[in-house]
Amino acid sequence: MKRFVLVVPVVLFVLSACATVQNTDCTQGEVRLTQDFSNAPDYACRRTGLAAFELTxxxxxxxxxxxxWFAFDIETAREAEVSIALDYGEYRHRYRPKVEESDGNWIAFPDSAVSLDDDGHAATLRVTLSPGRYRVAAQEVIGIGERAAWREDFAARNELEIETIGHSLDGRAIEALTRAATTPDAPLIIIVGGQHPPEVTGVLGLRTFLTTLFADAAANAALDRFEWLIVPDLNPDGVAEGHWRENLGGTDLNRDWGPFEQPETAAIRDAITARHGAGHTPFILLDFHSTRHDVIYTPHDNAGLTPANFSAGWIALLNGAWTGEGEAFARDPSHNPGLPTAKSWFALTYNAPGLTVEFGDETDRERVAELSRAAAIALRQYLEAAETQPGLDG
Known part of the structure; x- marks a missing residue:
């Protein structure tokens, strides 16, 4: 994939392209738009010019x-000024469009290449492309195969086991990364990610968090005192199909912790239940997501959970480890009360703190990494202190 440059003569191009259109098939011609890869939805596409398209x-x-969410490939056999209109219907534009460069990095379209209608229900992207194939998406595309490869590599490098705890509606494996404690009654730490397909900064943040947490061999003594259950990609079907939010069962998985009507959430519930039955008391749950800003949704400090001080203690350590600009994460102890989310179910079922870690959709990716490293360092410090101060962990 090659670099793109901003279109200048947009109006002249669109008029000439529309005047000569005969075939409205987006997948044919010298300039083509296709949606045939993991993470790409199958939206209705209409060609409106020789190099102009409209996606519903x-x-x-x-x-x-x-x-x-949107994700598609543009392939052109010649230099072309390309226009892609995105019609969101009753919804509004949210994600800043991005394109993958030849080195695998993703860069955002400049503001001047994206125009919105007055109410934000439609956006038009306009760029000049050299001959080649270009992947464009709302956020970085991390497909099913790449996610599986990352889990396998991470587990191998950090001596974790890969356990299939269940299968999605479409038969895809729900894989957990597990690490056994050195004692049979060690507390259980659960880390979850990938419930909502477009929340890519949550995926990136979780990866850096885990890499930092398990990187330091000297910290293994503290980590060894806990049983680990890590499910980075709970909704593989939703990712594969390019869904906005749900699995193939038409369900927001983070509203199914309690009903457990979907096989994905039932699988992680059963994995937690089995470990609890084996003597591993659930200690904390961290659930990684994305939203419009960097925030951690926590229980109230007076909720009567055990360990009682976890949210305040971990966030204080996180702020102490934070070396970036401005505030690290905001904290919100009042988000979605009463809904069957992972954190609410965990608190109600095990009287233990569940927290939702959210990264901003457009948070700079280096800041995402810095926040994740600070959060992992803080958790390691908390667990080390729990080892030396008996009252801290209960």
């Missing part, structure tokens, strides 16, 4: 959280 961006069901 619709969710898998309604009502739904407004996370209008």
């Amino acid at each position: 961006v619709v969710p898998e069901s309604t009502p739904i959280n407004p996370s209008p």
Whole structure:
């Protein structure tokens, strides 16, 4: 994939392209738009010019959280000024469009290449492309195969086991990364990610968090005192199909912790239950997501959970480890009370703190990495202190 440059003569190009259109098939011609890879939805596409397209961006069901995801390839046999209109219907533009460069890095379209209608229900991307194939998406595309490869590599490098704890509706494996404690009754730490497909900064943050947490061999003594259950990609079907929010069962998985009507959430519930039955008392749950800003949703400090001080203690250590600009994460102890989310179910079922770690959709990716490293360092410090101060962990 090659670099793209901003279009200048947009109006002249669009007029001439529209005047000569005969075939409205987006997948044919010298300039083509296709959606045939993991993470790409199958939106209706209409060719409106020789190098102009319109995508109808619709969710898998309604009502739904407004996370209008898109991902597609543009292939051109010649230098072309390309226009892609995104029609969101009743929803509004959310993600800043990005393109993958030849080195695998993703860069955002400049503001001047993206125009919105007055109410944000439609966006038009306009770029000049050299001959080649270009992947464009709302966020970085991390497909099913790449996620599986990352789990395998991470487990191998950090001496974790890969355990299939269940299967999705479409038969894809739900894989957990596990690490056994050195004692039979060690507390259980659960880390979850990938419940909502477009939340890519949550995926990137979780990866850096885990890499930092397990990187230091000297910290293994503290880590060894806990049983680890890590499920980085709970919704593989939603990722594969390019969903905004749900699995193939039309369910937001982070509203199914309690009903457990979907096989993905039932699988992680059963894995937690089995470990609890084997003597591993659930200690904390961290659930990684993305939203519009960097925030950690926590229980209230007076909620009567054990360990009682975890949220305040961990965030204080996180702020102490933070070396970046401005505030690290905001803290919100009042988000989605009463809903069947992972953190709410965990608190109700095990009287233990569940926290949702959210990274901003457009948070600079280096800041995402810095936040994740600070969070992992803080958790390691907390667990080390729990080892030396008996009252801290209960």
